[in-house]
Amino acid sequence: MIKQLSQQKRAVVTAVLLVASFLSLTSQTMMVTALPVIQQEMHVPLTQAQWLTTGYILIIGIITPLSSNLYEKFTNRQLFLSTTGLFIIGTFLGSIAHSFAILLMARILQAVAGGIIMSFQMTTLVVIFPPDKRGTILGMSGLVVASGPALGPTISGLILDFFNWHYLFILVLPLFIILWIVGLITFPNFSQPKPLKIDMVSVFLLLIGSSSALASLTLFEQGFLIGLAALLIGSGLLYIFGKRQLQLKQPLLRIEIAKLPSFSLMTLVGMLAFMVLIGTEQIIPIFVEKVVGLNSMQAGLILLPGALANAVFAAWAGRYYDAHGAKRLILCGISLMVLAAIPLLFMTKTTPIWLIVIAYMIRMIGNSCVFSPAMSEAFVDIAPANISHATALNNALRQVAGSVSTTLMVVLADIPASLTQGVHWSILFTFGLLFIMALTFKYYLKQKSA
Template sequence: MPTPLSSKKRMVVTILLLFSTFISLASQTMMITALTAIEHSLNIPLTSVQWLTTGYILIVGVVMPLSSNLYEKFSNRQVFLSTISLFIIGSLLGAFASSFSILLLARLLQACAGGILMSFQMTAMITIYPPEKRGTVLGMSGLVIAFGPAIGPTISGIILHFFTWQYLFILVLPFMLLILVVSCLTFPNFSQPQKIKIDLLSVFLSLFGSGMALASLTVLQQNILLGIILLLGGLFLLFIFTRRQLHLKKPMLRVQLFKLRSFCLLTLIGMLAFMVLIGTEQLVPIFAENVLGLSSLQSGLILLPGAILNALFAALAGRYYDLHGPKLLLTVGVALMLIATVPFLLMNAHTPVWIITFAYLVRMIGNSLVFSPAMSEAFKDVPPLYVSHASALNNSLRQVAAAVSTTLMIVLADLPRSLVAGSHLAISFTVILLLLTEFLFLRYAAYTQK
């Protein structure tokens, strides 16, 4: 049975949720700087090794839409303990993997756990805190969602400097085991399972639709025709899925939530901000290593100051949002990101590292001022009963946006003969995203004034 939470238990739940989510998100991007090492260690082509990162994103995007049903059908304690256990199993497999197939399976198990955990922590945090603290709470959540992937490559670079790639899994295990033990002893049950019937056709349409659509983004780089077929097939299945949800009495995902103007527009703004974050984070290390000739550790350290300040300002933005709302935060955030674009558009093989580091830092501060309040404002009008559905939709679309951004940034950077020119082209794409972000925010501001 669910129990009311004291402030002490609420704090315990918050720490366990944020810490476990941070580890899963950092693990997602830690593999980026390890691909070359794994390629040489297992003697397989880089195109195959890339599935360790692509497959992770794919599975997270596929699993997230199912998370709302899990939250409704099982108690929050059952979901959390099972998810942490699954992540530990994946990490154990990865630590002792001697073949690529076992290593890939390990990553996919981690991804299943990570996808569920990301939506679960947001739903749980909104559930256990009152609405007047939602900005602060989702500010902390936004801090973890942005900081985890941002710091992952830096942590990985440090680990790989001293150890082999297996330690990317080994060093995660003690932390997740500690979380599991503490959770078994202290994690309370604050939700009531419902007798819901899972619509298997909806599950099928969601799994294969989102899976095909996300996979097409990677396949397009090698085989355009097959990629287009997968994309169109995936979009068709997702269209049928959406139509079905609109006609079911108890849908797997309440897509009707997009009729809420605040949820629709602010979810889109959050997606665009996350695309800018992930895209810039993807491009800077590639430029630093291939143009400036830096090591993976050095390129990871370029991202570190920006990652730290992104986390700090996300928390501050959440607190400011509770007191004053999102208007000033989003305006200043977009402006900072646009200003920080100038050095990126001018960078070349002779650009000092500190300029790139500073430009990235300013961009990350601006991003935190947009992303954190956008998440909070998106849930403003969502009925408490449907928070798990809103969380699943919000997180799923953000993951899709991350996959699109990652693919497009690499494709654009590779288009010209020079990586310098390609980097300028990719950064220009993020300018379009920022202008679109500002346009959507102005639309929302006009709507709220009415």
Template sequence: MSAIYKNIKPKTRLIVTVLLLLACFISLASQTMMLTALPVIQKAMHVSLNAAQWLTAGYTLLIGVITPLSSNLYEKFRNRTVFLGIITTFVLGTLLGCLAQNFLTLLLARLVQALAGGLLMSFQMTTMVSIYPPQKRGTILGLSGLVVAFGPAIGPTLSGFIMTTLGWRYLFYLVLPLMLAILILGYIFFPNFKEPQDIKIDYLSVFISLLGSSLALGSLTVFQNNLAVATTMLIGGLVILYLFVRRQLKLEQPMLKVTIFKVRSFRLMTFVGMLAFVALLGTEAMIPIYTQNVWGVSSMVSGLILLPGALCNALAAAIVGPLYDKHGPKYLIISGAILMLIASIPLVTISKDTSIWVLTIFYSFRMIGNAMVFSPAMSEAFKALQLREISHATALNNTLRQTSGAVANTVVVVLAGIPASFTVGTRLSMWVIVLAVVLMLGIFLQYLRKPA
């Protein structure tokens, strides 16, 4: 694996990079497209908001559950086989969404998409790090970070336009031909540049991981309706995950090399990236719901509110990558976190009288701050790792990030619905996001005391 980048041609490297980034962008945009659509689907399918939010929370949750498997798949099978299998699965999930006639079928379609999306993200990061020389690792991870941040950021905006002009089913109709095109191009052009390794998949670890993650994360959506059941699920899930970690430490070929967390830079900067993702998804979940349900605006308008922020995020991410390579993460992440806190003021004070322009402008600044944190945090997390550890590191990083996103998505929606006033509930949810940003900054300052 260490010699892959030495043997791969520049043209092949470009083809792989373009196909992977396009596939990841579509997958990640699809992840958040449902945010703007939730109020409409809630009414169309005659379900509660808590049930409807499973279309987004369940998607993110399953990504977190399935991602740990990605390291074993990358090592055991040819990279071409894995890529085509992932894209085929996503196409099947999207096709099911096109045909869905009830909420359960629609939810199943989203979960099949998530199954592919979780594997794709780790596969993309591991592959790109493998095919580029080490001195370009920061730039490549920065490019990956741009897609990881911009895809979810632009999703609600694209959804707003689609919902207003075409209807919610086109969230699947339009994605299907794009992913089919990537599948066809991948079949024609995606090369095999890595031979499979003779590793043994520990299926008991797979089962324990899936069971523990499902119980722990699934409990979050049950708390509001049945505290006893939710608490039992959470405790049971955490105990099972503890047993999973213990088992990984004993295996010669673990499903996940959790010992990577002993690397201080990976541990702390992964947490920083997690909390930045919490701030991103938590805010994106609430703004469309609040503006449509309380302000009474259309899906398109709620999408337009998020559009400038998505564009600012992409532009900032493109600039941040080279700045990180030259100056490191210190001033970027500190400045970004402070900007996120200042730009949160309209969110924690939001009301019917809040100007759309004020919300749009401050949200845009918040997204700039998020880009200043997210990409440098991801690059910094991987800088001290050996190349042979990358597949496990990307699986761990993506698992924790997506899990935290699922938690954020669920918590903000549930919290917003607890008070009698949805405005008060939304403010409460946004204060939780602010606390996450404060914690993120505190962890990074702790990291700076001994960076490497």
């Protein structure tokens, strides 16, 4: 049925999925600039308030591995309409929330839907377009994946300057309702569901294991032993999950694809790039609001040039990759991110705002040169039958990495008595990520040429 899709139908599917992904990813980080406001209004500590962003990414990381089975079990039309419908429910709940618990529940529902939408988008685009267009198509996907979270804080800052934080949900709600209606009318059905049986034991192991392992990052603040216990329990359950997948005829996730060097190494590069992206855009608004004294709108505007530059270069990087490959792009991108980290590492209350803006913009340009090509390169050796599983695993690992990054960046910033020094620690942490990224890519090039 996919071969019968006309160019017009492919364009409709691409547009609808990219818009849905953009809205869900923008919603993911719209809370970043709102955290200080919500922290003050709801009288919760920053480490608790940041679960509105970290928890969102965590849930996406947990739910994404399930999406490969959902993609095969239901038609693409059923999956799109049900997940966008769930996002609408979560957004509506957030628009009327007046307690932190209800607000967190709204974010969880958004995250469940967002995780499925993101994997569904990537899998569908890889499937309906030929391999020689993969770089361009995944470049468009990468544009959305990078620019959505990058623009979220800016949009949020503009909204918060005129309205209260409820409007972060209220203004998104009609957009998603319109998108659902457009999908209902125009979205074609081009997939055939298979009679799959979802292994509930695997679901349990994945949910509890991932939750425990990732929650341990925050639990370490409450006590070393409780954090260590959560980490060990989570890691043990995930190990059992992995062993079980190798034994099942219909695994929840075909993790054997991780044995492919192109997939495992380039997915790691993409994960590290996402950690740098999401961590930096989390910590800069906190710094300029709490140290420099800017308001939410000003904090958001500081991120805007970087977000726009990221979007432009992500689209260009996809086309360049199709023509020339990943090597020059990724090496250039890593170099730019290292260069941009230097002024961020020495930020103080008196640092000129223009310098922060330029440094962040250069870092986002560098990130776009790494992120999209890494995603495309990760899929070069994936068989068509395994695309949905590769997409699910790639997205899950990236979102887990993002959750780790946002948690560690906030925790590191909160450790010293001075927030300025804490932010320096957080930026130094990204130096380590870039070093690992460079070593990983160097090893990949060596393996590829062998």
